[in-house]
Amino acid sequence: MKPQTQPDQAKPVTGLRERKKARTKAAIQREAVRMFREQGYTATTIEQIAEAAEVAPSTVFRYFPTKQDLVFSHDYDLPFAMMLQAQSPDLTPIQAERRTIRSMLEDIPPEELALQRERWVLIISEPELWGASLGNMSRTMEIMSEQVAKRAGRDPGDASVRAYAGAVFGVMLQVSLEWAKNPDMDFAVALDEALLFLEDLRP
Known part of the structure; x- marks a missing residue:
């Protein structure tokens, strides 16, 4: 029988998950801004940004619903x-x-x-x-x-x-x-x- 997880034991897991999400979001935006600067906003695609940030395009859209959000968010x-x-x-x-x-x-x-x-x-x-x-x-x-x-x-x-x-x-x-x-x-x-x-x- 597996031991039950106490409420205070679960909190750090949630915190780690949220920090991981924040790091992923920051990495995507950082790569997007870099690519916009280097090759232009219009010429840069979501697929290119996803590849640079090492995530799937769907992950980019999860954090940034539109391309403009990559700059404004x-x-x-x-x-x-x-x-x-x-x-x-x-x-x-x-x-x-x-x-x-x-x-x-x-x-x-x-x-x-x-x-x-x-x-x-x-x-x-x-x-x-x-x-x-x-x-x-x-x-x-x-x-x-x-x-x-x-x-x-x-x-x-x-x-x-x-x-x-x-x-x-x-x-x-x-x-x-x-x-x-x-x-x-x-x-x-x-x-x-x-x-x-x-x-x-x-x-």
């Missing part, structure tokens, strides 16, 4: 929301945003941060991706408005909330575009300094 929205809401209520809105962003960037390994810059380079260099990025930016703006409203006890649809979120997002977008053009830029420092100019802004 990231896992930062939920951590950002959770970390922002955990900031002290005594902080001004922009102080909370800056602390959240600094903490997130500190936790991102250098190689992953470099990958994010490569994604921005692709977005601004490929017309198809730049056009598609507008929808992605709109979703990010919605998430930001919701989180700002939650901290302020306001409605996400309030004009002041949306204007505030738009100003913050605009600064983040501008710094990201500059970062794509300048690989020597310290993205974390540049973004923090730029957001400081919004210190007196309130939703």
Whole structure:
């Protein structure tokens, strides 16, 4: 008779499985971005990406339903929301945003941060991706408005909330575009300094 697995013994297995999935997803995106850079976004096929990442094409589609998702997909929205809401209520809105962003960037390994810059380079260099990025930016703006409203006890649809979120997002977008053009830029420092100019802004 096989011994029964205790609940606390099963948890590490689940954790290992999730970490393996995360590594597979990261490897696929890393190879995709590399190939897009080397041979062009349009010329690169899902089959080529799958071969480079040593997975089946179906595995690529499991993690990235569309080719564009290989560039746009990231896992930062939920951590950002959770970390922002955990900031002290005594902080001004922009102080909370800056602390959240600094903490997130500190936790991102250098190689992953470099990958994010490569994604921005692709977005601004490929017309198809730049056009598609507008929808992605709109979703990010919605998430930001919701989180700002939650901290302020306001409605996400309030004009002041949306204007505030738009100003913050605009600064983040501008710094990201500059970062794509300048690989020597310290993205974390540049973004923090730029957001400081919004210190007196309130939703």
